[in-house]
Amino acid sequence: MRKYVIMGVQGSGKGTQSQLLAADLDIVHISVGDIFRWNVQNRTKMGAQVRRVMAAGELVGDDLVESVVRDRLTQHDWNHGFIIDGFPRNRRQAEFFLESYDIDGVIELDLPDSEVRRRVLNRRLCANCGVDYNLIANSPKVPGQCDLCERELTTREDDTEEALEVRLRDYHEQTNPALDLFRRKEYVITVDARPAPEVVQRDIRQRLGLPPMAESDHQAAKEAASA
Ligand code: AMP
Secondary structure, three states: OEEEEEEEOOOOOHHHHHHHHHHHHOOEEEEHHHHHHHHHHOOOHHHHHHHHHHHOOOOOOHHHHHHHHHHHHOOOOOOOEEEEEOOOOOHHHHHHHHHHOOOOEEEEEEOOHHHHHHHHHOEEEOOOOOOEEEOOOEOOOOOOEOOOOOOEOEOOOOOOHHHHHHHHHHHHHHHHHHHHHHHHOOOEEEEEOOOOHHHHHHHHHHHHOOOOOOHHHHHHHHHHHOO
8 A cells, every 4th residue: 555645836737747647556646636626617616616716726725735635545446555646735724733643655746937937928729639839849740620620729727827926936935845754754755747748657666666567558758748
């Protein structure tokens, strides 16, 4: 059983790195942001509650976030463990988590703010098949159109300059203290998130003492690198 937390600013590759690790270790990837986005897309009551906060790049209230995490983890579909992404975002959430679960490691993806801005503001998404594009490293063949399903690409509602500044400020002011709490317990490994995804993944595994990536996952990482 392995329980990991992955932390890093928007655009640092938390989703990609979590998925690679989850596929290989057969653990469940839990993204709190994805749970909220699903609720917004499906117009649930919770979605209505969080939509405006998310679009502004602000943090959802701790009580709601903690109940979402608790509910998700009580599903117990994680026999081999989990990697949780986007949580905790502040000290209170970190304390809640430490009280309830023991953790094997916290992965911090380190990316300078200038690179975050470059990545996030150039990110495009296919809402139909979920593929991420990056207009710097991997533009779609036809501008604005998904290579796979040919639907129109969109921008995440919170990938605007204004929302990004709020998220960066919150990260430095609120999430860093949560990381400090984990650091004191010597859980944290910090990995440079600037290289290509497969390099970042290799570094994560080395630092966590895990075996190198399987060949099939290596291919997936390369595809993520060109995405
Ligand atoms: P993410 O995909 O992790 O960037 O999350 C998208 C948005 O969901 C954030 O900008 C917040 O509005 C909300 N959110 C996700 N996780 C949390 C959390 N742990 N605490 C508060 N808000 C969160």
